[in-house]
Amino acid sequence: MERPLRTVDVARATGYSVQQVRDLERLGVLPPADREPNGYRAYGARHVRAARAYRGLAAAVGPVVARRAMIEVRGATLVDAAAAVGELHAQLATERARTLQALDALATIRAEPADPSSGAVLTITELADALGVRTSALRHWEAEHLLTPERVGSLGARVYDAAAVATARVVAALRSAGYGIPALRAVVGALDGLDGTVDAEAALRERLERIAGRSVALLRAGADLAAVVVEQPSPGDAGRDR
Template sequence: MGRNLKNGERLRPVDLARGHGLSTQAIRNYEEAGILPAAGRTPTGYRTYTSVHAGALRAFLALAPGHGHQTATSIMRAVNEDAAEEGFRLIDESHAQLLDDRRTLQAVENALRDLDPTTASGPGARSEPAAVSGSGGTFIGPLAEQLGIRPATLRKWERAGLVRPRRDPVTGYRVYDEADVRDARLAHQLRRGGYLLEQIAPLLAQVRAAGGLEPLEGALRDWHARLSARSRAMLTGAAELEAYLRLRG
């Protein structure tokens, strides 16, 4: 809100909405969703709000950028239902997901190092399991199992240009060589990082053509920036939620 509220001061929906650029319908929707506590009512049935409602709105709007709209809604609903521990559990899950996303980014960066042709086949390079005898590659089933995905996903990635397996001349089965396995691993990590197939395909094409990591450096910087923004948003959300909990008493 743009001004300090006195205890017990009554606010109309428009008063609550105006300070955040929201509509009065949004305020009613937030109340119905449990984001805000139930409003008071005038003798004629009009909704009235207080500084507690204003604090709830500030907390929700601060939580949403870091936790997402759905989780922020669940957190506020839990707090408003006097189940703060459930809200804290949801917050912990978001932080765990953020940590997992950071680990995924690190895994992507580690995977990218394998794209360097001077190291990919050097001493200590990782050999791939389930190689096809005499073909120097891996079939779709073992590769899908190794990545923890379905074979249908690999076929989808092939249609999108992410992987380019050859066909065994005898069986007609797809055979993934070392470069295909590398690209599949990289695609898998980028998908976990939230990238779309249409975003990944040109990156991999550039990497193949350039033989280096430069095409992905911008994507990685953007990924780092998004994770940092989420971290800061979570800090802001935590501060506003703590202030709201104090208002509730």
């Protein structure tokens, strides 16, 4: 039989603190530890593997999703566990695909001729149709200070000049990649007509790098996750984890 591990042993093996190991057990990320006659926790290799699997998952999909996945995987069959992990990979693949689509959109925008002196302006309906979004989305972007249309006529109708249209296209491209409002503000703040797409492209390529790093973290967690599933105690052993 393997030598029981103390809480400090698990902490040293996984890079967590002693308190973090206890917290992970309390949250259900780690299987319940056995108890020695003196009341001290007694861990094993499966606890170390579960902690390492969680660390990899947390780096890939965030701590909240990682906790939920660990609890789900620990109580699942091999088929269901594999499906759950496959879904996490699929989510990252979707993020990557959307980011690549946004990069393609930016490339198209940059290739278009920009001539602010042409005097071409679009109404809010025309711009919404051109971007494939609702007019309410344009109003929301305006409220968030991402767009600044001109107001014309006695009713103050919104119109968008060439520079505003270019900015709207960048915002739409980044939104399609899943960027939130704070990140959009940072990009739009650096925009200067179509030249601002350079900043948007840099942000998207940085996002691709992060997605790649998260994908690698998820791959590395795979071996530990597989071990967690395979070594789950059978129903007859359930009474031992008290």
